[in-house]
Amino acid sequence: MPKRFTRTLLISILLLAGQAMAAPPETEWTCRGCHGQKGVxxxxxxxxxxxxxxxxLINALLAYRDGRRIDASMSAATNRMLTSEIEALAAYYAHEACPK
Ligand code: HEC
Known part of the structure; x- marks a missing residue:
């Protein structure tokens, strides 16, 4: 394989991996309508x-889900959520959705 091609291939893979990391978690679409694109x-x-x-964010979402914090919209948004999904959303809004 020519060196140039290998380098282009490697760069493409890295770029794609970077995009995948920045993609919001699957459940984010349910939040977007109220909390906006990228949480603004x-x-x-x-x-x-x-x-x-x-x-x-994790604490707030767990509190809504578990009924320790009450809000009609947020209770409905979280009541079927797994803790792992909540953690993924919190990480997304705290880091990926935050402009560097
Ligand atoms: C129907 C509209 C609606 C949807 C859908 C919704 N939210 Fe909310 N969210 C609100 C409102 C309104 C509040 C403020 C409630 C309150 O005063 O406790 C809130 C509060 C929050 C808070 C607490 C913020 C703070 O500063 O304490 C978090 C975290 C949050 N939402 C995350 C999410 C996530 C993640 C999703 C998607 C799973 C989501 N919300 C879906 C309307 C919505």
């Missing part, structure tokens, strides 16, 4: 999520 809300009563602390 345009609805005054809906908070921004982008760049919030990851652990805070």
């Amino acid at each position: 809300s345009s609805i005054p009563i809906v908070p921004n999520l982008a760049c919030q602390q990851e652990q805070y």
Whole structure:
């Protein structure tokens, strides 16, 4: 294999891997309608999520899911969520959705 081709191939794989990492978790589409693209809300009563602390987001989502924090929209959004899905969303909003 020519060197140039190998290098182009490697760069393409790295770029694709980078894109895959930045992709939102599967459940993110359910949040987008209220919390906006990448967690920046345009609805005054809906908070921004982008760049919030990851652990805070996990705690908040678990509290809604488990009924320790009550909000009709958020209880409905989280009541069937696995802890692993909540952790993935928190990591996404805290890091990937946060402009560097
Ligand atoms: C129907 C609209 C709606 C949907 C869908 C929705 N949210 Fe919310 N979310 C809200 C509102 C309104 C609040 C503020 C509730 C309150 O005062 O406790 C909120 C609050 C939150 C908070 C707490 C923020 C803070 O600063 O304490 C988090 C975290 C959150 N949402 C994440 C999500 C995630 C993740 C999803 C998708 C799984 C989602 N929300 C789906 C409307 C929505």
